[in-house]
Amino acid sequence: MRLALAERPHRIAPKFFYDAAGSALFDRICELPEYYPTRTELALLGRHAGEMAALIGPQADVVEFGAGSATKIRLLLSALDRPRRFVPIDISAEHLHAAARALQRDHPGLAVQPLAADFTKPFTLPAPAGPAGARRVGFFPGSSIGNFAHGEALTFLRQAAMLLRGGGLLVGVDLVKDPSVLHAAYNDAAGVTAAFNRNLLVRANHELGTDFDPAQFAHYAFYEPRLQRIEMHLVSRRAQTVRLAGEPFVLAEGETLHTENSHKFTVDGFRRLARQAGFEPGPVWCDERQHFSVHWLQAPR
Structure with a gap:
């Protein structure tokens, strides 16, 4: 997580979604009508x-x-x-x-x-x-x-x-x-994918001692046709500072943490x-x- 916060643009591997809560949320995603x-x-x-x-x-x-x-x-x-x-x-x-x-x-x-x-x-x-x-x-x-x-x-x-x-x-x-089919699959009406995405921050708080406020990050997923992939991000809703082991990391309003690609x-x-x-x-x-x-x-x- 330190590397994800220190580098720009911020990115982290999607494998870190999958603690017990993340795995359970993904199981719910698999049952959604859009997915x-x-x-x-x-x-x-x-x-x-x-x-x-x-x-x-x-x-x-x-x-x-x-x-x-x-x-x-x-x-x-x-x-x-x-x-x-x-x-x-x-x-x-x-x-x-x-x-x-x-x-x-x-x-x-x-x-x-x-x-x-x-x-x-x-x-x-x-x-x-x-x-x-x-x-x-x-x-x-x-x-x-x-x-x-x-x-x-x-x-x-x-x-x-x-x-x-x-x-x-x-x-x-x-x-x-069709990009509209892909957009719906990663932006479900029930908000389960958004919860899955933000759970990565909840996990970091529990396991690494960060102080993310998940409510201050918006789920954002879109299809990039030139790269033939869905990109999933967490967008900072405001300027904020996140701490990891006492070290501060500043996120500007609109800055994102890139959490997944799905080619x-x-x-x-x-x-x-x-x-x-x-x-x-x-x-x-x-x-x-x-x-x-x-x-x-x-x-x-």
């Missing part, structure tokens, strides 16, 4: 899980990046042939372990081994619960790949290609579309990115309105 990505991706998974499972193959070792509530993996697990293990990875440990316990209760024969970690940094997977040599497959739903800048996305995909060598990656990707892709554009990272792009599933896509990427051997 099309979750229900569209769930529909694609429900409709095509059998085809996806056939590509993944039997007795797979499944790794989910940014697992959250582990809702979407349930559709895939139900279609898979005797999966050996599921490793959900998420930065929000409390939320992750609660979701893993619920999943384990519903799938008693599956080895569920949650890993609280930042998957954008090097990490070590837990040792396999069964025989070594299982085909390892990644699952990265929700278009979280869009939160990365181009270079970051390429780095993540290259690391995933090595981790999943001989297997593959199933990834959800949000598509370029949108074309199908061909994402396939080019995946190929550049070392994957071989395979089948793609899209909804009828071409709002969202799920891609199968074959990892190198």
Whole structure:
């Protein structure tokens, strides 16, 4: 947070949204009528899980990046042939372990081994619960790949290609579309996304001892068509001073803290990115309105 306040323009990585309260707020966002990505991706998974499972193959070792509530993996697990293990990875440990316990209760024969970690940094997977040599497959739903800048996305995909060598990656990707649809999705009428955005300040107060007044920051989200991305900011409503460990940081009226980018892709554009990272792009599933896509990427051997 100190770096975010010291540098200009102010920016912070969206992974810091996800404490227990932030994760719960995001779960509420996923249920909003304006927020099309979750229900569209769930529909694609429900409709095509059998085809996806056939590509993944039997007795797979499944790794989910940014697992959250582990809702979407349930559709895939139900279609898979005797999966050996599921490793959900998420930065929000409390939320992750609660979701893993619920999943384990519903799938008693599956080895569920949650890993609280930042998957954008090097990490070590837990040792396999069964025989070594299982085909390892990644699952990265929700278009979280869009939160990365181009270079970051390429780095993540290259690391995933090595981790999943001989297997593959199933990834959800949000598509370029009418900006009015995107604007509504990130500016819901109930204000849940605004609360999610401001919760980052609440978390900083609780964990770092800052003295943000969240009410003095306005939620601001817009689509930048030249960069094909949603930008999300917190806008200072007035000139104010924020303190961190006694150090003052002055924010002018109208100055923003840039909290998230959510890049949108074309199908061909994402396939080019995946190929550049070392994957071989395979089948793609899209909804009828071409709002969202799920891609199968074959990892190198």
